[in-house]
Amino acid sequence: MSRIRPDSRPLYILVKEKIDEQIADGTYQPGEQLPSEAKLSEELGVSRATLREALRILEKEGKVNRRQGVGTFITEKVALFKSGIGELNSITETIESMGLEAGTNNLNLELGVLDETLAQEFEISSDRELAVINRTRTANDEAVAYCKDYVPQFYLPDDVTETDLEESLFDFLQQSCGIYITYAVADILPVAADKFLAKQLGVEEGTALLLLKQMHYDDRDNPLLYSKNYFRSDKFEFHVVRNRN
Template structure:
C-alpha cells in the first residue's frame, strides 16, 4: 500500500506585473535560482526595434532558471540597454524589476505581452527538465516606463505541467 501525492501546481493571475519569486512564495513553495548568467552583447535586430535602440548599442542579456522547491519551473531571457548601468553592474538573482527601480531609477509602468504554447524546445526544454511531451507556455513581453518608453524585452518559458495562469475578463460597459 502506498500514498498517492498529487503534484501541486503554481497558479497566478496574469493581469498584474508580479515577480515569479512572489508568485512562487504565494503558492506556498520556496523560490530559488538554479542558473544565472549575465552578459553584454551586440544588439540583435528584434531587440533593437522593440527597445528603440541604435544599431551600435549594446544590450545586457540576463538568463536564469527560476525554481520552486528546487524544481525548475521557468526559464527567463531578459534583454535591456547596456547604457543604463555601469559596466561592472551585476543584477541580483532574484528581482530584476527591483534592481531596475533601485539601481537605475526605472519603475516599470506596464508590459505588453503575448502568450503562446510551444512543444518541446531543443535548447530550453532540457534546461527545465522537460521531456518531449511537456509543452511550454511562452510569455513574450516588452516592459514600458515613463510615458511609453520601452526598456526591457523578456521571453519567459514556463513548464505547462507546473504553472497555470488565469486572467479575469470583464464585459465592456
C-alpha cells in the same frame, strides 16, 4: 520633513489595495455584499468619488460586481485570481506568493549584444548594446520556468555582475538603476519544448510550455525590458478575467 501620506501613490490606488487586503484576509467573503458606497467611504475616510474610482478598478479586475439599485458584491470565484495574468508580478513574487522558495540556476549574463530587431523595439539605434540575462527559475529547487531578459546596457551600472541578478530583476532595476516598470504588454503563445528547454526544465522534449513574450514599459511608454519566459504548464496556471463590453 516627513510626509503625511507614507505612500505617495494616488489615494484611490491605496483604497483599492486596502479593499484587496480585506478581501484576501476574509473581512469580506466571496458573494458577500459590501457596505454601501456612502458607508464604506465613511469607514475608509475618503470621499465617495475616490471610493468609486477604487471600486471601478476592482470591477475591471473582476473582483467585485456592481448593480445599480442593489449594491456591490464580492465576486464568488475570487479565490481563483491568485496569479491573475493581468497583474504584473515578477516570477520571484509569484513563486513566493505560493509559499515556495524562489531560486535561480544556470544564470548567465551576456554583455555587448547587438540585435537589430530588438534595437528597433527598444527605439534605440542598432549599434547600442544590450545585456542578455539567461536563467532557470526554481521553486523549492525544482525548475519551473526559463527566462531570457533583454535590457539596454546603458541602463545598467558599469560594474554589474551575475551575482547582482540572482534575486528579482525587477527589484534590481528599480533599486540600482532607477528604472520603474509600470506595465507590460505580453503575447501568450504555446510552444513545444526543444532539447535545450527540456533539459533546463526537466521535462520531456515536446512537452507543451507556455511562452510569455513581454515588453515592459515605464509610465511614459518607454520600453525598458524585453523578456521571454517559458513556463511549465504543470507548475504555473494563468487566469484572466474577460469582460464582455
